Amino acid sequence: MDLLPFLVTQCLNAFSQAALLFFLGVGLTLIFGIMRIVNFAHGTFYMLGAFVGYTTVRITGSFWLALVVAPLVAGSIGAAFELGLLRRLYRRDASAFLMVTFGLTLVLEEVIRLTWGVQALQVEVPDLFAGIVFLFDEPFPVYRLFLAGAGVVVAIAIWQFLERTRLGLLIRATSQNSEMVHALGVDVNMVRSGIFGIGCGLAALGGVLAAPLVTASLGMAANAIIDAFVIVIIGGMGSFLGSLIAAVLVAFVQVFGNYYFPDFALAAMYLLMLLVLVIRPGGLLGKEA
Amino acid sequence: MPPRAGLTRRTILQTAAAAATAPVVIRPASAAADPIKVGMPLALTGPVGSVGGQLRRACEFWAKQVNAKGGLLGGRPIQLLIEDTGGNPATTVRKAQEMVERDGVRLLTAIAASNEALATVPKLAEWDAIFVSGDNGDGRLTGESLVPNFFRPNVSGPMGTRTVALWLRDSSLKSFYALGMDYAWGHNSIDVFKDEVKKAGRNFIGDVYSPMGTKDFSTYITKIRQSGADAVYLVLSGDDYNAFLSQAKQYRLGDKVTMLTELVDEMVLQATGDASLGLVGGSRYPNTLDNPQNKAFVAAWKAEYGREPYMFEGDQYQSCVVMQAGIEKAGSIEAAKLRAALEGLTVNSIKGPITIRACDHQAEQPGFVVKVEKDETGKPVPKVIATYPAAKVTPPCNKMTYND
Incomplete structure (x- = not known):
């Protein structure tokens, strides 16, 4: 393979992975930015998204509907969890959140296991994107192009949502000074429930989109939560733009690292994180820790 | 790391749940005679749990078939004693020992993982029990670790x-x-x-x-x-x-x-x-094999479970059939008699005729x-x-x- 086609296909691969990493990381970072809590159950919502997506495709035959249903289901469960449980813990220290969200992962995983069984489940690529395109005579899956595109679309949508809408304004304000926002007569608790739900919904969206690549399986959660944390730490806790940059960086380091240094495949992502933390301890766009 | 802790806790819960419901006993209503007890200490949870599930299904299917025809040795029904080991060799040996001492088990099968089987075989002489492997692949079981009471009708790893x-x-x-x-x-x-x-x-x-x-x-x-x-x-x-x-x-x-x-x-x-x-x-066993025994097996399996048998299910079923043929030939489940009957025995089962070699108890098969x-x-x-x-x-x- 010549250098140019190689570079083009690998860059596209990297962008498709970046999109998946971004869906995972951005929800976690939004939740952290507003609520100052680490949502350990984030990977489980990602997994839940894949399984709900599988069932939606099974029943309705529509992958597109799955992209709507799964985030709604996961978002509702997330918001309900915040309303019912997390809300009572805000006066406690951070370890309480870690414990209770970790507890949620145990419960949700068990529910998923009992509902869908232990077998990995296949989610087919939607027909529209099942084909391949030839880039310089190299076959490339259309679905990966779609993933990269979806990443761009969702990133712009979230950015516009944060910048242009009233709820987006409240979210930004709450993350900067929640007491002041509260004093101005805004129900900060509702903002929190909302953002927790949105974060979980974004994770589930990532889960549905990842399912055709990795199948829906019980191993997804543990795997995803580590990636999500790495993205958030590299990008800076609570930074939307940071998580976007981190997702792209990690994806490129993984794709090219795996190719040129396969023996260090596992370490590449962590080396990048180490480097970023040495230079900027608070993450790329984070406040100094 | 927390995810690990989650796994461990889940495993403990599952094991506890399994222990509460075990042993699973299949008793046909018509059985009056003393049942033939078959011990199955096997991994139903943990990394090899899905294989364990296949072995269990195959044995249950076989027991049901045999019992429907009136059992073995003049009307003695098969009774399966199933316990989850979680894939831990020490647990396997302990559960097998309990089955031998408490329930008088003299026949073992379906121990899922090879390391569990390797831990179990040295005790067979002491227990005076025969262990018929259903899926254990480790070459050593019929090599350096071979014991007289171990038989392998299934395909080995090598x-x-x-x-x-x-x-x-x-x-x-x-x-x-x-x-x-x-x-x-x-x-x-x-x-x-x-x-x-x-x-x-x-x-x-x-x-x-x-x-x-x-x-x-x-x-x-x-x-x-x-x-x-x-x-x-x-x-x-x-x-x-x-x-x-x-x-x-x-x-x-x-x-x-x-x-x-x-x-x-x-x-x-x-x-x-x-x-x-x-x-x-x-x-190890493709369910599309074209012979009358396999066709009958696949048809009966589909009627029971609504799908074709999987690879480990077929191999375990064949092991059960070999064990059955041995028991019928020996007219007993006593280890010495059964061992003599199994050595050199040829059984025409789902993979066609296979022969248990006397020299290392491995079944010669295609x-x-x-x-x-x-x-x-x-x-x-x-x-x-x-x-x-x-x-x-x-x-x-x-x-x-x-x-x-």
Whole structure:
């Protein structure tokens, strides 16, 4: 393979992975930015998204509907969890959140296991994107192009949502000074429930989109939560733009690292994180820790 | 690390739940005579839990069949004693010991993992019990660790590798690449495969190892394609295997490169569907075998479970049938009599006639190479593309390696 086609296909691969990493990381970072809590159950919502997506495709035959249903289901469960449980813990220290969200992962995983069984489940690529395109005579899956595109679309949508809408304004304000926002007569608790739900919904969206690549399986959660944390730490806790940059960086380091240094495949992502933390301890766009 | 703690806790809960409901007993209402107890201390949870589930189903199916016909030895029904070991060898030995001492069990089968079987066999003489393996692959069980009361009617690991190697020599494939998971199993299997490629006089181009839990296989697929190899040997399992096959299909890798693997397990076919098409590998028991015994077995199995039997289910069922034939020939389940009856016994079961060798208690049987293809309903199934005779597949007595 010549250098140019190689570079083009690998860059596209990297962008498709970046999109998946971004869906995972951005929800976690939004939740952290507003609520100052680490949502350990984030990977489980990602997994839940894949399984709900599988069932939606099974029943309705529509992958597109799955992209709507799964985030709604996961978002509702997330918001309900915040309303019912997390809300009572805000006066406690951070370890309480870690414990209770970790507890949620145990419960949700068990529910998923009992509902869908232990077998990995296949989610087919939607027909529209099942084909391949030839880039310089190299076959490339259309679905990966779609993933990269979806990443761009969702990133712009979230950015516009944060910048242009009233709820987006409240979210930004709450993350900067929640007491002041509260004093101005805004129900900060509702903002929190909302953002927790949105974060979980974004994770589930990532889960549905990842399912055709990795199948829906019980191993997804543990795997995803580590990636999500790495993205958030590299990008800076609570930074939307940071998580976007981190997702792209990690994806490129993984794709090219795996190719040129396969023996260090596992370490590449962590080396990048180490480097970023040495230079900027608070993450790329984070406040100094 | 917290995810680990989660796994452990879950395992404990599952084991506790299993212990509360065990032993599972199958008792036909008509049975008046003293039942023949068969002990099954096996992993139903943990990493080999899915295999354990297959073994359990096969034994339950067999017991039901036998009991429906009035049992063995003049009306004695089969009673299965099933307990979960979680895949822990120490637990297996303890549970087996309990079954022997508390319930008077003298027959054991379906111990899922090879390390569990290796831990159990030294105790067989003391327990005066016979253990008929249903899936244990470790070559040592009929080699250096062989004990008189152990029998292996199933295909061993070395026999599986041998079958693929024999196919390699016959194939027109010239150059090979390998992708394995980056831990002991991946490296060992690929080392063995490399040797076989060299023995077959073919070209081994290179190998690459992916860390456990790899989600994006695009770079590995690029490497395989760039190597220009005719075939790639895959040593992957679980989620990694499913992810690789799904993505390889999206890149149309199978159009140019033959995908080879050690064992084609139906669990992967189920999880990846059409993405498994074209996969070539060994099979311990392909359910498409064309003989009357197998056709009857598959039909009865489908009536019971609504699908074809999987690989480990078929092999375990064959072991049960061998055990049954031994009991009928011996007219007893006493270890000494049963051992004498099983040695040299030929049974015509679902893989055709197989013979338990007296020298190392390994069943001589054919080896199958399968290719995943669509059946008439469009579902991917393993189809037999080559069969090698027992004489070529079974190693010399007490050996794990072959002379050629």
